[in-house]
Amino acid sequence: MSAAAHSTSLVVSGLSAGYGETDILQGLDLTVPPGRITAIVGANACGKSTLLRAMSRLIQPRRGQVLLDGKSIHHLPSRQLARQLGLLPQSPIAPEGITVADLVSRGRHPHQGLFSGWTRADDEAVAEALVTTATDGIATRLVDELSGGQRQRVWIAMALAQQTDLLLLDEPTTFLDISHQIEVLDLLTDLNRARGTTIVMVLHDLNLAARYADYLVAMAAGRLHVSGKPEDVLTESNVREVFGLESRVITDPTSGRPLMLPIGRHGMVEAAG
Template sequence: MAVIDNSLEARGLTLGYQTRTIVDRLDAVVPEGRVTVIVGANACGKSTLLRALAGLLIPSAGRILLGGEDVRGMSPKKLARRLGFLPQAASAPDGVTVAELVARGRFPHQRFLQQWSSDDADAVNGAMRATGVDGLRERAIDELSGGQRQRVWIAMLLAQQTPVMLLDEPTTYLDIAHQMEVLELCRRLNRIEQRTIVLVLHDLDQACRYADHLIVMRGGRILRSGAPAAVMSEEVVAEAFGLRALVQPHPVTGSPMVVPIAPVESIDREVLE
């Protein structure tokens, strides 16, 4: 069986909304079979970049390549068999149950003459077990807490069974224990099934802990990228986030740990006064 190339990259990418440019002439490579985490201050372009990687935004310049093929030339169903995307704020129609929503992840794999199969059922059941929502299968989505809803959406993405998964702030609405569960699940999918995972996260410690490859953005461009230990520094935190901080090894994991001190502007003001 031929090996399918699932490499993902942006070349000369420029993105924007109406007359405002968000991402400007950006080049990025997502290492295949690794966990990549994108971080940056609010409005730096990280979610815009992720949507473009998913083929949901048409660039004004540049290309997104999946396996060397421009995603704009792929049919929606073909792209959805290879790449799954979970947005920040997903919504479902009123009355849809957990099982029904997770089952929608199987749409790209269904054929005209065979609408449902045992493979579909296995994928849906496995995804719900993996995310801990199996006991909610008959509940309506609009009856669930924010954290429960988020896990259901992740289950739908898992049921899609794509080799590349893009998740925009997947820990939103989750308490710290469930945040860890989601990130550990992403790491297991990567390590055991070799899925390529791309996450947008706000928590820098979590980003450094779970990323193989870290992308730090500032002002629509990539400030630094590479292994977390090589990328995350006090200078990078100050430049990307306007924050003075200590960066030191985590006492348990050894990954970079960011200890905030104060916004750079506050420090400058104190010096001036």
């Protein structure tokens, strides 16, 4: 991947978008920090996935625009956009009977010209993606036979083979147990640090978002409620306003990042009489 990956910019300006007659996003502005990891958090149905879909041109904005290096993504040729921006949607489905290597190879489609065939550069990109995600040892296996964590790494490998400067991921840890969640997030962090790839991901777990992201975006009712460093976003007042949840926020002794402890009606330490 290009050493200049960190210079690519992604800006959302006055974006309103949705489905049918309903606007989910309402006049949203966001500048994604280039070369960093951004996590989008918020309550269910607040517009997190809709924002990611709009940023990847899967849905058309009603108003506003998404700018990639200053150019509207809706005016870029599809192949050019796919060379710059990769998307891992929520719960992707692999074709039946496809091997790991074949699925990862599909990430090279944006680089195939009308008359050009498979090249050595394609082979090298696929091999590098397999090694980076530690899926080279299962390259000949069928994707259907893999565990959830293995499958997610394979999908990330396909996105890496695309060799984009920007990678958008919609809930990459969904349905994974905690060890596989950490495995996937560690992999994305390694990718960001080694290549400068800008990563934007939707996460449900506030504490994992605060631990792994350089920049947090908290959404509420289709709008950007607050954004910034994890310590500035993950506060008790913001958790209350965004999630309607009382909490205590302390410093995580492992990472030094903020750690949110929810307060429910049960499971609390009772004060001594």
